[in-house]
Amino acid sequence: MKKIIVVLSLVAFAGSAFAADVIEMKRGVKFNHKAHQANVSGGCKVCHEKGPGKIEGFGKDLAHGKACKACHVEMKKGPTSCKDCHKP
Ligand code: HEC
Ligand code: HEC
Numbered sequence: 001m002k003k004i005i006v007v008l009s010l011v012a013f014a015g016s017a018f019a020a021d022v023i024e025m026k027r028g029v030k031f032n033h034k035a036h037q038a039n040v041s042g043g044c045k046v047c048h049e050k051g052p053g054k055i056e057g058f059g060k061d062l063a064h065g066k067a068c069k070a071c072h073v074e075m076k077k078g079p080t081s082c083k084d085c086h087k088p
């Protein structure tokens with residue numbers, strides 16, 4: 001079952017270059033996956049060290065660190081304050 005879902009989502013991904021692709025996260029965070037792919041150079045690997053898909057251990061600590069905020073700080077682009085990521 002899991003395999004089928006993975007295959008289907010890869011097909012959907014490949015076939016929908018212009019589809020909205022926003023991932024809803026906890027506490028009102030809307031992660032625009034598609035916009036990030038365009039805004040970040042270096043490709044998928046920048047965020048998906050182990051290949052595309054769920055990120056192992058993703059949650060608050062990673063989000064407030066290297067998975068999200070650290071990059072915004074480093075690039076001086078993207079939100080770094082609570083309310084700019086967490087929108088009720
Ligand atoms: C700026 C960081 C970033 C980039 C760049 C990025 N992703 Fe993601 N991606 C994420 C995050 C964060 C998640 C959600 C992970 C989780 O919930 O565990 C995710 C989830 C996914 C998923 C899981 C499906 C879903 O919608 O939840 C797939 C598949 C995926 N990404 C593929 C890709 C591919 C292919 C690329 C390159 C074309 C890419 N990603 C580039 C951050 C990124
Ligand atoms: C590798 C760098 C990088 C990572 C990792 C990253 N971002 Fe961003 N983020 C950016 C850049 C670049 C922008 C674009 C800012 C601009 O164009 O003004 C941005 C913009 C945003 C914005 C505002 C614009 C929008 O797309 O809605 C939000 C919200 C955001 N990021 C949330 C997140 C979250 C949540 C994560 C982690 C799941 C994350 N980002 C991970 C680089 C990154």
Ligand code: HEC
Nearest residue numbers: 025026027029058059060063064068069079080081082085
């Ligand atoms: C760069 C975007 C970003 C910034 C800035 C940010 N957060 Fe988060 N935060 C996230 C993401 C993404 C998650 C994890 C969401 C998930 O696991 O789905 C998260 C998770 C959390 C959680 C845990 C929610 C839960 O139910 O597990 C709390 C609490 C939280 N943040 C509070 C804050 C506070 C307070 C600040 C400011 C000091 C802040 N965040 C700044 C993106 C951000």
